[in-house]
Amino acid sequence: MHLIDVDHPLIDHKLAVLRDRTTNSAVFRQLVDELVTLLAYEATRHVRTEPVEIATPVAVAQCHRIAAPRPIVVPILRAGLGMLEGMTRLLPTAEVGFLGMKRDERTLEVDTYANRLPDDLSGRQCFIVDPMLATGHTLTDATNYLLDRGARDVTALCLLAAPEGLTYLEEAIGDRANVTVVTAAVDDHLNELGYIVPGLGDAGDRLYGIVD
Ligand SMILES: O=P(O)(O)OC[C@H]1O[C@H](OP(=O)(O)OP(=O)(O)O)[C@H](O)[C@@H]1O
Ligand SMILES: O=c1cc[nH]c(=O)[nH]1
Ligand SMILES: [Mg+2]
Secondary structure (H helix, E strand, O other): OEEEEOOOHHHHHHHHHHHOOOOOHHHHHHHHHHHHHHHHHHHOOOOOEEEEEEEOOOOEEEEEEEOOOOOEEEEEEOHHHHHHHHHHHHOOOOEEOEEEEEEOOOOOOEEEEEEEOOOOOOOOEEEEEOOEEOOOHHHHHHHHHHHHOOOOEEEEEEEEEOHHHHHHHHHHHOOOOEEEEEEEEEOOEEOOOOOEEOOOOOHHHHHHOOOO
């Protein structure tokens, strides 16, 4: 597993406002959207391209464009939806698949309640978007889901990651695939409830309001 902890003063600033408990949902959503754009710039650095000749008004230019098969972006519902638009703005030709996953807040195990993904992901570059990597159970299950469908190149974009979750993911995936985590920050630890410390609280609740 490869970890990219993106270091940029704009990310630091936006993350500071995002973490603030007094930041309301509207501002929170806006900041998530802006942060994913900054992370996506790093996360797509190795997106596959192919050469193409483009006729400019002056001459023919040797250019590159994103190669087929097109990448796929997979938001993990619910909170990952807050990162989808920022990601597809940078990768407008990407396909979008969906995974609905909810962790049981008592056992911290994951329930997958929805999936809408192509059956065959071989040869596809996959970009999972989910703001929080806490115990790592959700991201590990999501990654396994894609690997089971033939994907071998998976990049996860997270706003915050916990060291415990990164270790769990690395041990669970091993060398079965090329998995990269791109994050805005690696926080200190998980508390006894499985929340990232200092974190930002429950990302889904802060984006969309509290749903039981
Ligand atoms: O690393 P883990 O310990 O598995 O936790 C991380 C997961 O928790 C949050 O989702 P949640 O289960 O709260 O669902 P939600 O997006 O509907 O709020 C978050 O968006 C991740 O998907
Ligand atoms: O801190 C955490 C951990 C899991 N999910 C969240 O939304 N926040
Ligand atoms: Mg939640």
